[in-house]
Amino acid sequence: MPIISFPASGLELQADLDDNLLKVLRRHKVPIHYSCKQGECGSCKCVLERGEVLMQDYKDTALPETQRAQGVILACCSRIKGDVQLRLVDSDDYIVHPERHLVTEVIGLRELAPEVFGLRLKIRYVDRDGEPFIFSAGQYAQLSVGTADGSFIARDFSMASTPVDAEYDDELEFHIRRTPTGAFSGLLGRGIEVGGTIFVDGPMGSSHFRPRHEGPLYAVSAGTGLAPMLSIVKTALHNGKLDRVTLYAGFKSAGEVYGREDLVALAREFRNFRAHIVVESGAGAQDRVGRVGDALLADVTDFSEAKIYLAGSPAMVEAVSAAMLERGLPPGDVHADAFYAPKPARTAAATVCSDPMDVATGQVPSRHGI
Ligand SMILES: Cc1cc2nc3c(=O)[nH]c(=O)nc-3n(C[C@H](O)[C@H](O)[C@H](O)COP(=O)(O)OP(=O)(O)OC[C@H]3O[C@@H](n4cnc5c(N)ncnc54)[C@H](O)[C@@H]3O)c2cc1C
Ligand code: FES
Known part of the structure; x- marks a missing residue:
């Protein structure tokens, strides 16, 4: 061997x-x-x-x-x-949690924006009895669903729920963009329904919240990249160690914006939190227009001591990662999950x-x- x-x-x-x-x-x-x-x-x-x-x-x-x-x-x-x-x-500074195989039941499926779904799962069975499913904010899991011909379709999705929020005890939430031809996402509401079974393997990924870091935290998302960024931001705020937590949530159009209420509620609760919704076209009066990475770079010139978390489209993640490295941020302070299609x-x-x-x-x- x-x-x-x-x-x-x-x-x-x-x-x-x-x-x-x-x-x-x-x-x-x-x-x-x-x-x-x-x-x-x-x-x-x-x-x-x-x-x-x-x-x-x-x-x-x-x-x-x-x-x-x-x-x-x-x-x-x-x-x-x-x-x-x-x-x-x-x-x-990478935390490794044991990987688990879960059987979950779909207990919620709601449309957050046109073609973006919040999928809520209740953990019904964990492969090792008595040991909870532990993950760090920002990680993802592989969700698998059985199809009529007996095969399984598996895709990676990031947890939108947080490990610190009691609301999610034994539950996990995901934000999934549905593409009509998508092998997995195309089944949302058309096969993946409340009461159905989804197998979850995880947690996976190393782009998770670093609890020991004490400098400014910037989270940047594109589309459903908001899921892991919300999880990170909420965990960081509850952790209570940081003076400044800023989220830039990017969307292609005003119609795709979701999560606004969550962000407003967080900003009310935590004075050290700022959120910017950045829309590429057709922004509402309260939103910024342009590309989300450009908004961050326009606002911040000094990234010393900062950590940047990124999630969403590969184009955004690759562009902002490159810009951060150009500005001298060490690679170890840029944590990114690009949502590559399989x-x-x-x-x-x-x-x-x-x-x-x-x-x-x-x-x-x-x-x-x-
Ligand atoms: C680490 C990680 C985390 C992720 N987290 C999330 C998340 O939180 N939320 C989220 O929404 N996504 C997330 N993704 C992306 C997700 O895993 C899937 O890639 C995505 O949902 C597409 O899967 P699907 O089954 O819907 O589409 P697939 O069937 O895999 O198709 C992928 C894309 O290709 C197109 N396509 C399919 N077939 C063809 C074809 N024959 N010709 C041309 N185009 C085609 C589809 O329309 C679709 O846009 C993540 C990915 C990674 C790697
Ligand atoms: S995890 Fe190996 S290249 Fe992305």
Whole structure:
């Protein structure tokens, strides 16, 4: 059996040949950052110090060739081919909760805005008796629903509920944009109904609220990215340690705005909270017009000591992340979940990723077909 070792901590894990590296690390609660699980966001980088993995296709922006040549790999795209020695990148403030498999019942399905649904689930069964489902604000879970032909459709959705709010005891809430052709979201109200069963695996993701941070907190959302940002903002406010918590909630049009009442109520309750609703077109008198990331950059010039949380469309998340890094914010202070759509099933597109010793001998593996 291949061994995955971490010389820095002395940790050694057993894996099966061809196991997905990220899955093994998650199974053993190793604190590795990750978000998309499909080679798009670049957050699951780690350094392969020795050994070999089979790297499946990924985006160049997630792992530039220069980093790859230095032995950096993406855990979510790596299949284990033998013993490997790894070094994790910046995982010190990452909280790992045990992953659970839940059976839940749909207890609420309400339209928050046209084609945006609040899905409320009651946890009916947790795979390990007596142990609650624990997550950090900002994390997501994989929701699966059975279809008529006996198969399951699974998609990732971020918790809009908070771990601190007693209102959500044994319940989880999600905000889901319905696209008529969407395999999962297209079933909302058309198969996924109150009383139905949804399987939930999680929690997942490392873009969660960092409770030890004490500087300004900026949360930026696009569309249903508001779900995890609301969870983070509410948790931060209840945590009570921060002087300034600011949320920028972006929407494509005035008709898509939702959550206004929640934000107004929070601003009334917490004097250190500000919310800006930013609408790309057709804004109401009280809303700002333009792109949500531009609104943040127009308001704030000094991001020192700040943490930025981002969620929603890949275009917004990638643009604001890049702007933050340009302004000198350390990558460890930008926590982002881009809502990438799942990739179609891939087949044989894979390349061998060798360790840095092979790179030194000039055998840098090249990337083949996506
Ligand atoms: C970490 C993470 C967290 C997320 N959190 C949320 C969340 O909180 N809320 C939320 O709404 N979403 C969230 N998402 C996105 C979500 O997981 C799904 O990707 C999204 O809902 C689309 O799934 P679907 O089943 O509706 O559509 P899919 O069937 O997966 O289709 C995806 C998109 O492609 C289009 N499409 C489908 N088939 C075709 C085709 N043949 N040709 C062209 N286009 C096609 C669909 O219209 C749809 O827009 C998150 C994603 C990630 C990675
Ligand atoms: S690239 Fe691996 S989690 Fe996104």
